[in-house]
Amino acid sequence: xxxxxxxxxxxxxxxxxxxxxxxxxxxxxxxxxxxxxxxxxxxxxxxxxxxxxxxxxxxxxxxxxxxxxxxxxxxxxxxxxxxxxxxxxxxxxxxxxxxxxxxxxxxxxxxxxxxxxxxxxxxxxxxxxxxxxxxxxxxxxxxxxxxxxxxxxxxxxxxxxxxxxxxxxxxxxxxxxxxxxxxxxxxxxxxxxxxxxxxxxxxxxxxxxxxxxxxxxxxxxxxxxxxxxxxxxxxxxxxxxxxxxxxxxxxxxxxxxxxxxxxxxxxxxxxxxxxxxxxxxxxxxxxxxxxxxxxxxxxxxxxxxxxxxxxxxxxxxxxxxxxxxxxxxxxxxxxxxxxxxxxxxxxxxxxxxxxxxxxxxxxxxxxxxxxxxxxxxxxxxxxxxxxxxxxxxxxxxxxxxxxxxxxxxxxxxxxxxxxxxxxxxxxxxxxxxxxxxxxxxxxxxxxxxxxxxxxxxxxxxxxxxxxxxxxxxxxxxxxxxxxxxxxxxxxxxxxxxxxxxxxxxxxxxxxxxxxxxxxxxxxxxxxxxxxxxxx
Numbered sequence: 001x002x003x004x005x006x007x008x009x010x011x012x013x014x015x016x017x018x019x020x021x022x023x024x025x026x027x028x029x030x031x032x033x034x035x036x037x038x039x040x041x042x043x044x045x046x047x048x049x050x051x052x053x054x055x056x057x058x059x060x061x062x063x064x065x066x067x068x069x070x071x072x073x074x075x076x077x078x079x080x081x082x083x084x085x086x087x088x089x090x091x092x093x094x095x096x097x098x099x100x101x102x103x104x105x106x107x108x109x110x111x112x113x114x115x116x117x118x119x120x121x122x123x124x125x126x127x128x129x130x131x132x133x134x135x136x137x138x139x140x141x142x143x144x145x146x147x148x149x150x151x152x153x154x155x156x157x158x159x160x161x162x163x164x165x166x167x168x169x170x171x172x173x174x175x176x177x178x179x180x181x182x183x184x185x186x187x188x189x190x191x192x193x194x195x196x197x198x199x200x201x202x203x204x205x206x207x208x209x210x211x212x213x214x215x216x217x218x219x220x221x222x223x224x225x226x227x228x229x230x231x232x233x234x235x236x237x238x239x240x241x242x243x244x245x246x247x248x249x250x251x252x253x254x255x256x257x258x259x260x261x262x263x264x265x266x267x268x269x270x271x272x273x274x275x276x277x278x279x280x281x282x283x284x285x286x287x288x289x290x291x292x293x294x295x296x297x298x299x300x301x302x303x304x305x306x307x308x309x310x311x312x313x314x315x316x317x318x319x320x321x322x323x324x325x326x327x328x329x330x331x332x333x334x335x336x337x338x339x340x341x342x343x344x345x346x347x348x349x350x351x352x353x354x355x356x357x358x359x360x361x362x363x364x365x366x367x368x369x370x371x372x373x374x375x376x377x378x379x380x381x382x383x384x385x386x387x388x389x390x391x392x393x394x395x396x397x398x399x400x401x402x403x404x405x406x407x408x409x410x411x412x413x414x415x416x417x418x419x420x421x422x423x424x425x426x427x428x429x430x431x432x433x434x435x436x437x438x439x440x441x442x443x444x445x446x447x448x449x450x451x452x453x454x455x456x457x458x459x460x461x462x463x464x465x466x467x468x469x470x471x472x473x474x475x476x477x478x479x480x481x482x483x484x485x486x487x488x489x490x491x492x493x494x495x496x497x498x499x500x501x502x503x504x505x506x507x508x509x510x511x512x513x514x515x516x517x518x519x520x521x522x523x524x525x526x527x528x529x530x531x532x533x534x535x
Contacts, residue, residue, distance in 0.1 A: 021139040025149050027191070027198050028132045029156040031091065034098060034187045035125045036160025037167070038067065045168050045312070047305055048177040050456050055111035060454070062115050065422050070122025071129070072416040073219035076268050079130035079408025080210060087131040088199045092192060094127025099188035106178035117181075129414075133407035137395050138202050147334040147392050154388050155330030169313035211268045217257045218268075222416065224250030269409065273398055278342070279406075281505040282394035283413045285346055288499035289386045290417030291424065292353065292492045296379070297322075299429060303485055306455045307478055308367045321373055325380030333388035342393045343506040349385030350500035356382055357493045361486050365478055386499070393506055425488050430454075432487040436480030442469030455481045 042049075042064060049055070055063060082090040101124055105117035136153065140146035171179040228247035261267035274280045297319070304315040329349075336345055356378030362371055391410060398406030434452035437443075443451075447465065451458035451473060458477035462470040 021145075021149075023198055024135065024139050024200065025152060027195055028136055029153055030187065030191050031095075031128050031132045031195070032153060032156050033160045034095070034184060034191060035128055036157045037187070038098075038102070038121055038125070038181075038184055042168070042180060045172060045177045045180050046302065047456050048172055048312075049114070050454070052177060053108075053111045053114065056453075059111040059115065061423065061426060063111060063118060066115050066118040067122045067125065068416075068418040068422070069223065070119045071125040072412050072414075072418075073222045074123060074126035074215070075130055075408045075412040076218060077212070077215035078127045079134070079411075080215075080268050082127075082131050082134065083203060084210065086201045086203050087135055088195065088201045090127050091131040091135075091199070092195055094124045094131070095188045095192045095195065096124075097127065098124035099185050102181045102184035102188075105181040108178065129411040130408040133395065133410060135199065135202060137398075137407065139200070143396055144334070144338075146395070147337055150392050150395070151330045151333040151388060153330075154333065154384060154391065155327045157330075167316075169311065169316035172312040211260075211264060211266075214257055214260050214264075214268050217253055217260065221250045221253030221257060224253060225420075273406065273409070276397055277505045278393050278507055279397040281502055282346075282390040282397070283409060284502050285350075285386060285390040285499055286394070286410060286413040287417035287420075288495055288502070289350070289353075289383055289390065290414050291421035292357070292496055293379075293383050293418075293421070296357070296421075296425065296489070296492060299425065299485060299488060302455065303363065303481070306459070307365060307481060318369075318372060319376065322376035322380035325377045326384035329381045329384035330388055333385065333392075336385065337389060337392060341507065341509045342389050343503060343508050346386050346389040346393075346503040346506055347500045349382045349387075349389065350496050350503060352382030353379055353386065354382075354493045354496040354500070357489050357496065361489045363482070363485065365482055386503075389503075389506075425492065428491050429484045429488045431484075433480045433484035436483060437473070437476055440469070440472050440476050442467075443473050447473070451477060 101120035108114035168180040360375040462474040
């Protein structure tokens with residue numbers, strides 16, 4: 001026991017004294033900024049991508065969704081790889097791949113090439129994200145300092161969410177849509193040498209074989225589940241078949257993965273951590289919070305551009321209050337956590353977000369900027385409060401020697417929630433939007449079917465028709481989109497209230513870890529007692 005305690009104390013001193021932990025935090029935040037910008041920069045470019053590459057409805061969803069899905073599928077794989085060969089090494093490899101994939105996406109000339117590039121970006125993100133959290137967990141062993149570090153880390157994530165739409169909107173005003181991916185390359189060129197110089201290397205125990213087959217099984221299961229979710233709301237028998245089948249296959253693969261992990265002596269995912277209520281509840285809260293955030297942000301960007309007619313840059317500016325509020329919540333998170341505790345903090349964050357979503361149901365076909373400002377500020381503050389409390393509880397609940405696995409699970413939840421959020425809320429939106437485009441006078445069934453795919457496509461069909469029929473189709477499409485937006489917001493509010501109920505399982509108070517005390521080995525203790533007796 002004493003030898004283990006001594007080793008733990010030495011590791012803590014090496015992490016804190018061997019490198020300035022606050023400088024390390026800055027480098028890790030730049031890493032997170034790189035990934036966060038790419039997660040949102042495409043949102044304002046979706047209409048431009050649709051006009052240029054003309055992807056189908058499913059291809060458009062995959063263009064947006066390929067990145068978070070691939071990233072979520074591979075986080076456990078690269079998280080465990082970092083524990084074996086070094087987390088800094090995997091992080092730097094992720095930087096390089098991220099830069100290459102960004103150049104590929106910028107030069108894509110078809111929807112298929114862009115989807116492939118987004119998938120490669122997901123691979124790079126899967127290398128980067130677990131490394132940042134696991135290094136943070138090791139560098140900040142004290143829970144109070146770690147809470148402050150996580151607050152800064154999450155505030156930077158909010159900055160990335162703001163920088164993405166703003167930079168994307170500015171670039172779309174002056175260049176082509178592919179330029180939104182080029183912003184990753186300068187960040188990578190700076191992060192790669194700086195990270196190599198400043199970041200400390202850290203590894204896990206590395207016991208047992210690396211279960212690549214299990215990781216691929218989990219990836220295939222996640223792909224199948226999200227594919228099924230994407231096809232929700234198809235409305236035909238064939239669509240229902242192709243919805244149920246992937247869901248069943250995905251559920252079977254994930255069940256087999258869980259059984260495999262339980263049988264293995266050295267599993268990729270230590271499922272015993274999920275037996276701790278605080279850990280499993282925090283993971284569920286992260287999934288629900290991201291599900292609401294990313295799906296609503298994508299739909300809101302389309303509403304601002306296609307319904308209100310704002311430019312991409314104006315759209316980014318309208319979404320800015322959401323991010324500023326999230327930054328404020330992240331910076332105040334450590335103090336709120338000490339005062340209110342994880343349970344009240346996460347539950348209140350979910351409730352505040354649900355209130356914001358209900359407020360936004362008053363959005364209509366006309367621009368009401370005070371309403372949007374109020375709703376976005378409440379939404380940003382509430383969601384960031386939820387994510388901060390959930391992340392801090394999850395990392396603190398995990399044992400220090402399993403920081404890499406816990407970080408991979410947390411980031412998998414983050415990315416999976418984002419991917420399912422886009423798929424689920426997008427499917428709800430389409431199911432509520434499409435019925436309003438049937439039976440329009442002067443519009444054929446073929447034109448109505450094409451217009452039902454998306455609002456942007458409906459505008460194109462209306463322009464081709466022209467005359468009274470085109471005007472009627474355009475008005476019906478805008479009205480149906482707003483109706484679908486209201487339905488989607490109400491579904492989101494229900495999910496957020498479910499998250500608030502789930503958060504009641506979190507601890508009431510923040511448990512601070514005792515300071516590290518180095519316990520001497522038995523021989524050292526005996527020699528010390530002899531010296532004291534001589535004195």
